[in-house]
Amino acid sequence: MTTENLKLRSDFLRYLKLQRGANANTIDAYEHDVDKLLNFLEQEGRPVVETQLEDLQTFAAQLHDIGIGPRSQCRILSGVRAFFKFMVIDGYFEQDPSELLENPVIGQHLPEYLTPEEVDRLKDSIDLSKPEGHRNRAIIEVLFSCGLRVSELVNLKWSQLFREERFLRILGKGSKERLVPISDLALHEIDNYLPWRNSLKIKPGEEDYLFLNRRGSHLTRTMVLIMLKQQAEEAGIQKTISPHTLRHSFATALLEGGADLRVIQAMLGHESIGTTEIYLHLSNQSLRQAVLEHHPRNIKDRESL
Known part of the structure; x- marks a missing residue:
């Protein structure tokens, strides 16, 4: 990679960290995305500052040609757009060449979710005679009751738990803070886990x-993923389980319980309501029941009977 391109990449990563407050995982992903673009432009003999929309369309087509799936293409192009937005801010471009760059068409992906009964089965399958048994029950309940990302769970600290007020102070993506209610059951599971936790020899710096x-x-995050997959197998749950499955289950339970989509957006820490809309996967029966119960024409008809 040329010296000029290395400097651009370095400046971009610094911008992500200092001005956008991006976390380490996001920065790492964007670095890989931009590396793909810069290597492509070098092979084409095109200076980055002369990039045009046609170059980016060719780059996107090449991603498809080498077998990268539509969703991965979208993620890479998202990193590319962030890179050119930075270059506009820094004065390299007056007009963003990626502004009209289109994503590949992909079908809607609805991730797996668990019903509350399945979450209970997952918890009940845990062997409480094992030292970490109560910890694992608490993890599952906190993920399901609070809808946390796995990164938020593994970095959760005592100082973020406000027990009497019953909420968590979560530092989410982009270092954005949100308050999330925590259920009495989740607090109860945490209390059951404390005796084992207090018996540990905690490493310096890990006390909180x-x-x-x-x-x-x-x-x-890997430890939590492995634990959940093992418990799903123990519980006889055939669905593909990950920490995100419980986050999705949290949103689904709220939606089916009648919560407003904006409330769910706030609880999940989504910047855009469009992101939250992927959780709108109520069954046809649930939708039918909602219309029958809440549409004014149906209400009027019931009252006249």
């Missing part, structure tokens, strides 16, 4: 983390 492993260190 809520969920710890046997070595006294905070958990990783």
Whole structure:
């Protein structure tokens, strides 16, 4: 990669961190996206500052040609757009060449979700004779009751738990803060986990983390994923389970309970309501029942009977 392109990449990553407050995972993903673009432009002999929409369309077509799926293409192009937005801000372009760049057409993907009964089965399958049993029950209940991202769960600290007020102070994507209510059941599961936690030899600097492993260190996302997959197998749940499954289950339960989509957006920490709309997957029967119960024509008809 040329010296000029290396500097542009470095400046972009610094911009993401300092001005947009992006987390390490986002920065790492964008770095890989921009590397693909810069390598492509170098192969084409096109200086970055002379990039046009046609170049980006060719780049997008190449992603398809090498077998990258539509969703991964969308993610890469999102990183590319962020890069050119930065270049406009920094004065390299007057007009953003990626502004009219289109994403590939993809079908709507509705991730798996669990019913409350399935969440209970998941928790009940845990062997409480194992040291970490109560911890795992607490993890599942906090994910389901609060709708946290797995990164938010593994970084959750005691200082973020306001017990009497019954809420969590969550630092989400882009270092944006939100307040999330926590249920009495989730607090109860945390209380059951505390005796084991208090028996651990906690590593210096890890004292404030809520969920710890046997070595006294905070958990990783991979640890939580492995635990959930094992418990799903123990519980006989055939669905593909991940931490996001419980986040999706949280949103689904709220929606089916009658919560407004804007409330769900706030609880999940979504910047755009469009992101929250992927959770609108109520069954036809649920939709039919909602129309029968709430549409004014149906209400009027019932009252006249």
